[in-house]
Amino acid sequence: MNDPGSRYNAIATAEHTRAGDKAGQPVRYLLRRFLPRPDDMITMVEHRVSHGDRLDNLSARYLGDALAWWRIADANYEMQPEVLTDEAGRRIRIAVPKP
16 A cells, blocks of 8 residues: 555554445545654764755755655654754754664
8 A cells, every 4th residue: 555665654554434425435544653762763874954954855865765754754753844954053863763
């Protein structure tokens, strides 16, 4: 159901049966995804945010994949990724999961 590089790849699916006018129709959905614990990651580098930095560009630079921006958000335990690059000078962690 999900791309292998997606943050939802390892998340299980469930099924709900509709009620009302669409009664009996199944709806598949993903179960909730929890942020990984920062202790479960290995820091590669700390990046000092510069004006104009974007997470997709940073993930391309450090992780080799612009679509892996969510890994930077996870490494910083942040559910609102856009705040990570809002303030120039802030240090953000670039990390990968422990093997």
